[in-house]
Amino acid sequence: MSNLSVQVSNFKRQLNRIRDDQKHEIIIESTNIIVRELKKLSSTLSSQLQFLNAISFINRRYENSPSHSEIFDNNSDYNAYVGMLSFKEELSSKLELVISKFETFRKDWEALEYKVQQQESYTDARDMLSSLISTLSDNNSEHWNKWLAIIDAEIKxxxxxxxxxxxxxxxxxxxxxxxxxxxxxxxxxxxxxxxxxxxxxxxxxxxxxxxxxxxxxxxDFPKEVERFFKSVDSRYETATLEHLTPEVLKWMTEHNYLKNFKIERK
Known part of the structure; x- marks a missing residue:
């Protein structure tokens, strides 16, 4: 084989390797895009399902309380009753549609592999899942905030x-x-x-x-009583008999506080 033929053969092999490498890069990048997108959605979905468990606990905790209706009434997506939380028809249908879309995506992946990234079966499944997560997030946050408002009123x-x-x-x-x-x-x-x-x-x-x-x-105990207690408890002030005004003495007598104090000379 002439030198030229050898050079041509080597060039063809190098060109094929380059093409293979480029194809591998496309495969890797396309696959990584799918993995990154679905991994992020999977993580967010997992967080919202944990959040949903928290809402279920709140539902059980308040099921016999008048506050239950403040948290769960007028919700278009969740049913809350008898300690159970369930999806209403619209949200259930959306969940079933997501499952169906991912089944179609799975079949296309088996047939097309990385090329499925450009298919509607993938983008539809991804976008439907994202929409479902958004709905869960809105509902969970709404119930959570209503619950916190009730708690805040109880301890305020x-x-x-x-x-x-x-x-x-x-x-x-x-x-x-x-x-x-x-x-x-x-x-x-x-x-x-x-x-x-x-x-x-x-x-x-x-x-x-x-x-x-x-x-x-x-x-609302009197201001002079408040001032007396502040001076007694202060690290920077020593209470004297001047603070023990007739009003303070009367209040302490009525509330049986005299035994809690003793008099010492400076």
Missing amino acids: IEDEFLEKQKYNPSQLVNYNEFHSKSSSFKNKLKEREKTQELAQDIQRLANELADIKANFDLS
Whole structure:
């Protein structure tokens, strides 16, 4: 074989390798696009299904409560009853359609492999799944926010009343516990992944906060009494008999607080 023939043969082999490499790159890239898109949707769907479990817990928790209707009534996609959560007809049909679209996509994948990326069977399945996830997300978020609004109303306490507990000796333990649990409650609300376990934790903390709130002394005790307690509890101020005004003494006598204090000379 002449040198020219050898060179031509080598060139053809190199050209074929280049073509094969290019084809492989197209296959890899097309496949990766499908994988990336479906992996992202799969992860989001998984999160929304976990979120749905949290909503199911809320449904069971409030099924015998008047608040149940505030959370679940007037919803076009979910049925909430007897502790169960189910999809209404429109959402069920959408789910069945998604399953059907993915079955068609699977068959096309077996026949066309990476080329299915350009087929309607893939784009329809992908877009239908995305639409279903969006519907789940909207419904889950709506119920979650309504539930949180109910909880917030149950544990809400005006700052001025809460602050008074801090300077009320009989309420100091309750105040510190309320403050600690309130911080935990707020941190739970910030968690991104909504799960049944998270909903249970939030509900438990809300119940505990509501119990503490019920034990608070929310009477608006006199300003001089408040000032007396602040001076007693202050790290930077020493309470003197000047703070023990007739009004303070009367209030402490009526509320049986005299035994909680003793007098010491400076």
